[in-house]
Amino acid sequence: MRMRKPTLVFIDIDGTLLDSSHHIPESARKECQRAQQAGHKLFICSGRAALDIDPPVLELGFDGIVSDGGACAELNGETIIDERMPAESVRAATSFFIAHSMPYAWHCSDGMHATERFLNRLGIWRKLLRHPQMRGSWHTITDHSAPLPPVRKGTFYVPENGSLTVEDVRRELAGYATIIHGSINASSEDNGEILIPGVDKGTALMKVSQRLGVPLSDTIAIGDSDNDLEMIQTAGIGVAMGNGTEAVKSVADMIAPHVDNNGLAAALHRLLP
Missing domain, CATH: 3.40.50.1000 (HAD superfamily/HAD-like)
Incomplete structure (x- = not known):
């Protein structure tokens, strides 16, 4: 080999x-x-x-x-x-996440755009303390309807109360994006990724x-x-x-x-x- x-x-x-x-x-x-x-x-x-x-x-x-x-x-x-994620897919996923109070982030051309709940659950502050030069790469979403730079990918956490699984998100967003288990903090059960189909x-x-x-x-x-x-x-x-x-x-x-x-x-x- x-x-x-x-x-x-x-x-x-x-x-x-x-x-x-x-x-x-x-x-x-x-x-x-x-x-x-x-x-x-x-x-x-x-x-x-x-x-x-x-x-x-x-x-x-x-x-x-x-x-x-x-x-x-x-x-x-x-x-x-x-590659760019279709705007319709971003809108559909964002609406779903808001409706279910799910923390989410979009990977954009200028870095990460994430909700405050996503940042807190990820514990991003520990990373930014280690690498302060990366602070400009993270942006907090305060207005869910505000325009975003070109989106390449998304990341989300499922609700902590167990009301939804990654498989549930996959079914709900079928046709808009490819949903897979994520790899945040070595756990793939509580988080997932949103990919451009193909x-x-x-x-x-x-x-x-x-x-x-x-x-x-x-x-x-x-x-x-x-x-x-x-x-x-x-x-x-x-x-x-x-x-x-x-x-x-x-x-x-x-x-x-x-x-x-x-x-x-x-x-x-x-x-x-």
């Missing part, structure tokens, strides 16, 4: 590159550097908004960034993917590979959450982290150790010369 040619490697952030304490293990840092020095190209492939990626992640010097669950991609400083990390992986003239057989995807399913299925080799969801593990070619047990480093060391 070891790749012998220069390879494109697509790496999820939360639960894959970042461990459960939201730090990059030194083993992962070293293996990423070694892989790049060997001629392989490494890409962040995250559900996060482009402007919501932690500075320590960017400082690793990745060759490109896929963000917003595949709706945006940057390569050599150029935006090569910039847009995911797998489609982004294909577009980046085509842009660089690299066959899919020479690609690797490594992730842990349901939003990683398509890229793990699309890549030449799909790797699920040991801490990944059962759905991701079921489609992977290889299962790496847990993220807290040097899982990413182990996968890169095994697959890349």
Whole structure:
């Protein structure tokens, strides 16, 4: 299974590159550097908004960034993917969230636009204390009807009283957007993601590979959450982290150790010369 040619490697952030304490293990840092020095190209492939990626992640010097669950991609400083969610889908989802008092956020071209209840439930203040330079990337929604910048993706929490599940939201918004379980704080039961139909990390992986003239057989995807399913299925080799969801593990070619047990480093060391 070891790749012998220069390879494109697509790496999820939360639960894959970042461990459960939201730090990059030194083993992962070293293996990423070694892989790049060997001629392989490494890409962040995250559900996060482009402007919501932690500075320590960017400082690793990745060759490109896929963000917003595949709706945006940057390569050599150029935006090569910039998908927009239809305004009708944004309106329908917003109306549903308001009607059910659900905290929600929209991933936009200028960062995250979130309700105050979403910000509080996420605990964003802890993150902004660690990385104060990111404060300009977060905007509080005070008027639910106010125009938004172009929307690439959405994130929401289900009601804390258990009155709705992610599956309920999926049924209600069918036809407007793709709804999947989210990966906030390693829990996928109380939060979900709103994706543009037909847009995911797998489609982004294909577009980046085509842009660089690299066959899919020479690609690797490594992730842990349901939003990683398509890229793990699309890549030449799909790797699920040991801490990944059962759905991701079921489609992977290889299962790496847990993220807290040097899982990413182990996968890169095994697959890349």
